[in-house]
Amino acid sequence: MFHWANAVAFHLFGETVKWSDLLGNLLGLATVALAMRRSMWAWPVQIAGCVLLFGANISAHLGGTAARQVALAGMAVYGWFRWNAVRRNEHDITIRWATWTERALLAVGLGLGTVAFAQVLEHYNASWAPWPDAYIFIGSLVATIAQARGYVEFWFVWVAVDVVGVPLAFNNGLPVSGLVYVFYFAIVVAGLRQWMVKARARKAVPSAQSAAFKEVTV
Numbered sequence: 001m002f003h004w005a006n007a008v009a010f011h012l013f014g015e016t017v018k019w020s021d022l023l024g025n026l027l028g029l030a031t032v033a034l035a036m037r038r039s040m041w042a043w044p045v046q047i048a049g050c051v052l053l054f055g056a057n058i059s060a061h062l063g064g065t066a067a068r069q070v071a072l073a074g075m076a077v078y079g080w081f082r083w084n085a086v087r088r089n090e091h092d093i094t095i096r097w098a099t100w101t102e103r104a105l106l107a108v109g110l111g112l113g114t115v116a117f118a119q120v121l122e123h124y125n126a127s128w129a130p131w132p133d134a135y136i137f138i139g140s141l142v143a144t145i146a147q148a149r150g151y152v153e154f155w156f157v158w159v160a161v162d163v164v165g166v167p168l169a170f171n172n173g174l175p176v177s178g179l180v181y182v183f184y185f186a187i188v189v190a191g192l193r194q195w196m197v198k199a200r201a202r203k204a205v206p207s208a209q210s211a212a213f214k215e216v217t218v
Helices: 019-036 042-059 063-090 100-123 130-148 154-171 175-217
Strands: 008-012 015-018
Touching: 015 019, 019 042, 019 175, 042 063, 063 130, 100 130, 130 154, 154 175
Parallel strands: none
Antiparallel strands: 008 015
């Protein structure tokens, strides 16, 4: 069924580059760039990339990473509807730092989710590297949820995912995925900086309004 995922695009430095790996990751880069600009196009582009990378990961026997693509496609649908609803009501996506409670929930979800999913992968022999595979899967879900809710912290989660994703991809014959993770890091740093500026600007507005109100009342 996924024979197309093994179609070879070209060979580079002794590595075989598959079309599914190449095009899926190019769309992944586009998704991050669009998310940085808070564009609604980030979500449909992400879904298209997930379809291609699902096939690439199935062919590399990475069940967890393949499942990640299915989950990310579903989360992209959620993100699109959430951002669309916010835009109708507020005309823009609200960027803010998560509260300590929200951060704790993200951390607990990442930790417990990784342990639980790794056990599933081991039980069904669905991955040769169940723990890092599970970590990337759950980390991607946590990052997407945080992105959909406009938390600045979602960029930090992506960095944590990339640190594990680079060696895992290279070790599984997906060189484009490994290389793209490196490019992701540069884009993530730029996106983090931009979202931090947006979050500070949003926080400064109520403070300025409060100061103006005090000045008027005095």
